[in-house]
Amino acid sequence: MHGRGVALGAGTILNALATGVGSAFALDIETTATIDVTTENTRDSTVVCGKITGSENGDTQLIERCVELAIEAYGSSDTVYNADIQTNSNIPMAAGLKSSSAAANATILATADAFGITPDLVSACRLGVRAARDVGVTITGAFDDASASMLGGVTVTNNNEDTILAHDAVEWDVVVWTPPERAYTADADVEQCANIASMAELVADLALDNRYTEAMTLNGLAFSAALGFDPTPAVEAMPYVGGVSLSGTGPSVVAVADRNSETDEIDLEAVTRHWRNRGGTVWETTTRPIRRGSSVRSDEI
Template identity: 65%
Template sequence: MYGRAVALGAGTVLNALATETGSAFAIDAETTATVELDDSEGVTGSVAEDADADTRLIERCVELAIETYGDDAAVTGGTVRTESDVPMAAGLKSSSAAANAAVLAAADALGADPDPLEACRLGVRAAREVGVTVTGAFDDASASMLGGVTVTDNDADELLAHGDVSWDVLVWTPAERAYSADADVERCGNVAPMAELVADLALDGRYAEAMTVNGLAFSAALGFSADPAVEAMPHVAGVSLSGTGPSVVAVDGPGGEGLDRVQELWSERSGRTWRTTTRNDGARIL
């Protein structure tokens, strides 16, 4: 019983740590999961890019998929392997992409055709159960699963808005890593008034403006320099710290001429500066 699926990385419009309302947009960076199911005891996971990576999330995703979509008592375990061009622990939703891909690949192996949001919620549940997220990251997971941009209530795992965006995207990813589960939730709560403003902007469809306000507020709350964002602001439609960092993401309309100038500036910084685009098609079974 074999299945494969792919899900997308994403950038942040609104970090959900302050108010449980979050917003994210899918980018053209993919994680692929391959699942093989059998009658073995338990699920064993591996990550192509890091032999020592924590595999509890993808393993739990497959276990929950078996419980939800399986009807063969002989299917009790198997293997799951991910390979990805989404940097890990960089604020670009690598965990959400891996979870979505793992759930869909397991469903494929079981011959199921899952509802995307139901499958997304299984991955969010797994993330909470293994402790890799504070909020459950339904905002990140929904953008990764559905494509486009989403606004969500992460407390209720409810989709508040979903639409298409067509942006060119520039990402600066420094060498350091930041894990969502380690974020200072209490300090992020201090910027709740700004997060509420960002939510209003996002629900009004003003996503690029929303992400810029978000970036300034959460860079301060999470202890990251706002300098990369300030450098970018005169040239782009929106720029933000992505997730709990450390990546910074800038967006502009198709063609992205403003991004050319920002790329020059960010390339002087240590780390990796790279270009991509938004994606509106979402995750899929292969």
């Protein structure tokens, strides 16, 4: 059986480390997973082998655990399987752009596809979050990141309960700056983030009021301070865009402009010029719309 799945990278509106409530938005960057599944008659348990394209020594624990959980969910309980899973991505790793969430989601979707199943996307997303917790690549569970990656658009979530508080469409142009260094979520200073819980609560209020760009700018300033990142790149962008934030636990910074706005002073080229002087990588992209068939039911909010 062969399967394929695709999931998106994302940027941050609210980091969930302070309170457990987070928010993210889908970007037009993606991870593709392909899987081959066979039945096995000589073993007592499923064997999964993972590979990350372009990273021979990359850690495959997350995608392998995703396959195990997806086979439990979508396969036959009285059958033993072998699976070979491979991911291919244009999302920078350890850059705050949700590469782990995209890999997990794409893997879950590929495995479901191999079994001929069209899964409920929210439930599939929760499987990926469970796998991420199992292998220790997340602190909060990252349901905010995972839901935006899986569903598209903007999501606001309670990561303590893996529930969706809001899901909306946005049409933003985006500039991303990724410096050369990398940052891993598991290394983030959770105690420092807890110190800015009152700011995070204010950001959540803004996001739940659909004031997403204001929310992300406040989030970026607060979490840059808490996590030890220079806020200057964000400050440079503020005169030219609707919102700008440190993405995740860094190091990437994302700036967005609502292409339908009649009030924002928008000049993404000016942001690009400023950030290119900083080294690293600067690139332009857009948000991705809500995935077809992924509308969140009222009982899930």
